[in-house]
Amino acid sequence: MSPVKIVDYVKKTFAGCSNVVITAFDDDKYIKEEFPLLAAVSRASNRVDRHKPCVLQIVYTPSNEARVTETLMLIGKGVTYDTGGADIKISGKMAGMSRDKSGAAAVAGFIKACSILKPPHLKVIGTLCLCRNSIGADSYVADELLVSRSGKTVRVTNTDAEGRFAMADALFKLGEVANKHINPHIYTIATLTGHARACYGGYIAAMDNYAARATNHSNRLQFSGTRVAEGIEVSVIRPEDLSVNDGKCKGDDLIQVDMEAKARHHQLAAGFLIKVGGLEDRNVKYTHLDIAGAAGSPPEEPTAVPILTLCHLHKVTTL
Numbered sequence: 001m002s003p004v005k006i007v008d009y010v011k012k013t014f015a016g017c018s019n020v021v022i023t024a025f026d027d028d029k030y031i032k033e034e035f036p037l038l039a040a041v042s043r044a045s046n047r048v049d050r051h052k053p054c055v056l057q058i059v060y061t062p063s064n065e066a067r068v069t070e071t072l073m074l075i076g077k078g079v080t081y082d083t084g085g086a087d088i089k090i091s092g093k094m095a096g097m098s099r100d101k102s103g104a105a106a107v108a109g110f111i112k113a114c115s116i117l118k119p120p121h122l123k124v125i126g127t128l129c130l131c132r133n134s135i136g137a138d139s140y141v142a143d144e145l146l147v148s149r150s151g152k153t154v155r156v157t158n159t160d161a162e163g164r165f166a167m168a169d170a171l172f173k174l175g176e177v178a179n180k181h182i183n184p185h186i187y188t189i190a191t192l193t194g195h196a197r198a199c200y201g202g203y204i205a206a207m208d209n210y211a212a213r214a215t216n217h218s219n220r221l222q223f224s225g226t227r228v229a230e231g232i233e234v235s236v237i238r239p240e241d242l243s244v245n246d247g248k249c250k251g252d253d254l255i256q257v258d259m260e261a262k263a264r265h266h267q268l269a270a271g272f273l274i275k276v277g278g279l280e281d282r283n284v285k286y287t288h289l290d291i292a293g294a295a296g297s298p299p300e301e302p303t304a305v306p307i308l309t310l311c312h313l314h315k316v317t318t319l
């Protein structure tokens with residue numbers, strides 16, 4: 001399903017839900033200015049209308065906003081198809097990449113659950129980062145220096161590390177405004193790294209930044225996961241998972257991914273998101289969920305993780 005079809009599908013799915021507001025940001029100029037890293041990923045797709053990117057916001061607000069005690073900000077990776085880009089996936093590794101939007105699908109699914117079960121204590125701001133990582137004449141390529149929404153320059157090192165780019169600027173923008181909301185918690189949910197699957201098989205890797213770790217958040221997610229049969233492994237972001245993303249050439253503040261790194265790829269991806277999202281110094285709780293191993297690859301059915309876990313932990317229930 002392409003970005004435009006996802007927008008149609010989500011709108012149909014939420015039709016008649018008075019507690020949900022949907023806004024689609026798909027203007028070329030706006031995407032380029034506000035989500036420049038996502039715009040780079042989708043550059044080769046722009047010539048085909050149905051493959052054009054869109055940042056889709058879905059907001060759930062309970063009927064009495066005065067009762068809200070927590071604001072969830074959920075960012076989902078919605079790479080509608082991942083060819084790898086110019087660093088193309090070879091040897092059959094592309095098969096299954098239609099599922100690279102499972103994170104965005106989970107965000108929409110969780111908000112659908114909220115719209116039905118109507119938790120009175122939650123506000124949920126969902127952001128679906130929808131784009132296609134195509135290959136073509138205008139593909140973004142390694143060595144390009146991009147200016148992220150935060151103003152930090154990022155050097156492209158492997159176009160197949162597009163998921164962190166797709167979500168980076170949305171993360172920065174939400175981080176900037178998070179503390180204006182009640183008790184905010186930001187999540188990124190993404191089929192981000194083959195490394196998560198290599199480490200944990202079919203389970204979710206959960207990683208907290210410092211502020212979330214102080215509340216033991218991933219451990220609480222893990223506990224909730226055991227109650228609803230969604231396995232979660234708690235993975236810890238170490239200082240080197242942040243610093244490995246630092247720029248290495250003149251002019252780059254950050255690199256997309258350290259191609260020399262021999263280990264810790266799912267943790268350093270989280271480190272990149274923290275750095276590019278400006279969440280290193282900000283006192284905002286942030287948890288990254290890498291669902292690459294858990295989302296379900298063809299011929300398996302999609303699993304819809306981590307919707308049930310989020311419902312359990314954040315008390316979206318019928319009780």
Ligand SMILES: [Zn+2]
Pocket residue numbers: 082084133159160161162163
């Ligand atoms: Zn990729």
